[in-house]
Amino acid sequence: MIEIEGVTKIFGVGAEAFTALDDVSVTIDANEFFTLLGPSGCGKTTLLRVIAGFIDPTRGRVTLDGNNLLNQPPYARPVNTVFQSYALFPHMTVAQNIAFGLEMLGKPGSEVTSTVDEMLALVRMTEMADRKTSQISGGQQQRVALARALAPRPKVLLLDEPLSALDFKLRKDMQLELKRLQSETGITFIFVTHDQDEALTMSNRIAVMNEGRIRQIGGPRDIYDHPAERFVADFIGDTNFLDVELLKVEGEQAHIRLPSGSEVVARAAQGGGRTGGEVTVAIRPEHARMDEAEGALFQGALSNVVYVGTDTHYHIDLDSGGQFIVRQQNQPDQRHERQVGERVGVNFGAGIGQILKD
Amino acid sequence: MTDLSAARNRRDRNTRWLLLTPAMLVLLFAASGPLLIVLVYSFLTPGDYGGVEWQFSLQAWTNVLAERDIFTDEWQLADAHLTVLWRSIKLSFMTAVLAFIFGFPTAYFIATRPPRQRDIYMLLIMIPFWTNLLIRTFAIMELIRNQGTVNTLLIAMGVIDEPIQMLFTEFSLLLGMTYVYLPLMILPIYASMERFDFSLVEAGYDLYATRLQVLRKIIFPLVKPGVVAGSILVFVPCLGAYVTPRVLGGGKQLMLGNLIELQFGQLRNWPLGAALSLTLLVIVMIALLFYVRAVGREGETNV
């Protein structure tokens, strides 16, 4: 279990000071696949490097199973990293790369050999053992980097955007491969990415970061369906935002009035928030339905129809101002096409809208 | 800052100094340190048989530009020194101009070859540059001396009866220094041309420019930092040249370097030699300041 408490990192001094991490606290459980998700510059890589030992935090504590990590140099921490660039040693073979950490730990030769073989098998690279790292493909390099970091059996594996250099198809395969390795080895994975798909596909839990702070922590479904604030809703997936009036809050249920005057039940903001007045509600495009104008929650004019293969996106100019997008899956027996300019209505069920904290 | 980073900083600092110590010792003992002693010596009185008397004197510095007439005891400009100084600056400047005239088209030629060929051409430029300066000066000397290749050839062809005196003239210095320092002009010009985007030239032609106009208005302004750098890189070592004027000038065409050597040899005036050295150093430093500014500007435009 990794406990991170109040970690702050300020680079530079005076006017040029830049706060990369701002009072970050999070607890990561053993055997967890934990993802740090955020745009570039949000501090996710800095946090990873603090755990690895390449950056000293300005303030804060980092412990692993109760032991303080911060007073140990990187080479004494039972934590290994898969680098974004893989950082495979170019003057060594695949097998020598994987053996490196074990040799540094002073493991006996027989154990080194057997562990290397085991790791090669684990990442399906046994035939490539004696190749130079420059003679294998990007995806293979990726797997060697993984095997090298897993070989010393670290308590925690840190992965710094390891899939970003791979092409789309390979990336999809590696996502599943990583998930498999994590469950087979039982090692805690801390995974850094800016790619929401990766995060949603692999993680047990995700921490969404922005501007040096953690904005929300939760399971993939939680984060996607129930974003806590505007940044999270906006960063992950597409979202419609509606300014509404909050009438009353009963536990998780929030009664709101839409600009059209219709009233509907939405989900209250995560961790409390306001109990009345103007709030923003987030609705995923695929969670709303486009219907006839008559009797719908609110109405507008269809301004654009975008066909994207699996789905069709309907852009609707609302009568109350602003735009709303509805996404509907395409069926082979699509009944009738909507025309641009047609008046339509939008409906969504109770508890679908999510009230945001900000 | 936590205690932790403070400790790490301290460790960092110690490692750094440990690593730097050998290099710094060598340099302090055989490069920087001795320079300070030159400064001290320039304020002392010359000894009778070389060396110095430990007595403060400003004479050496006055003597750089002025001398006392032996008969009338009046101060007058030191013509001999001024001649040498003027010749040094004049020849260095002319060398830089000549090197530019020949170096610019050569750098352009190399930069417009396919990438693989460029490396080979640059190696061809680098080889003479890194080979012995004395030997290259010898090679020029053997070419132009009275019994040398050129004169022998011309006489054999019946063009001339008597050898033309080329050695020990300012011409021979100019020829020798241009020959020896030409690579220093080509290297930086090539460096800035290699990054030159030739689609700009296409745009120029597209907008009705002639070849000469493209050269003057598009190519030259963009590689100018390289030209400035090259000119300074040629000018500076010419100013301090010693071997080339000694071999090709034969004691008749002194440059600053030879004048300085004379003070430590035949003339036995170490303080004057020290003062002249520092004068040379100051001129060179001023030229290098221009260089740093030129290169700095080049760096900015490439960001």
Next chain:
Amino acid sequence: MSKGGFDVRRQTGFTTVAVFCFVVLYLPIILLVLYSFNAGESIAIWEGFSWRWYVSAWENERVQAATVRSVVVALSASLIATSSAVLAALATTRTRPWRGQTLAFALINQPLMVPEIVTAVALLIFFALVKVWTGYTGLAYLIIAHSAFCLPFAYMPIRARLQGMDLSLEQAGADLYGTPFKVFRRITLPQLWPGILAGAMLAFVISLDDVVITEFVKSAGQDTLPTYMLGQLRRVITPEINAISSALLAISVMLVIGFFFLSRTPK
């Protein structure tokens, strides 16, 4: 670009000048080497091929002594310069930026900026003092002087190599339980070798070719090959000088070509 089309890169006359430059750069050197094989005593009239000047240079005791001295000085100086340059390059690339960095950098590069003649004079004065104090007049003065001006030449390719190296490799080494020294030996050094070799070769060439500083620093009877050749200027010039020059040239050219291929960035 299609053949016969409009070549945007062409500038009238430039190719001619370039070809002229290449010819002029090499012609004097080629003639110099050619006449080292001259059977006659002239350096302008060809009288047939012969090894006689190489033989006479080889048998000349002063040339022998100067050659040995040149090699001893160049080897020692390049060894000292290269090893201290490796450490200095580590200090200037592998620790956090620090305040004295510019100063250290200026010191290392000082021999490149200060005219040789000025350094030579400074060393003449300083070593004259030291010689009086210590009474020692051996080769060490030449070696330390050469080490100093070879240092920046050794430093440049090593530093370039260190800067071009992927820092994450060393971090990966530390991450995989390598202590700083082990990481240096197992990760940094193996990749640094080409740079070190290139630096040492450059330092060796620079030391071997030096005239000015050696001329001022040497004590009586401490001629290196270049200062010996300079001293021969006052005499009648025979192709023996050409023979010595050609031999020196051959060594330099080989080392420079070696340096060129070592310092090329690996693709």
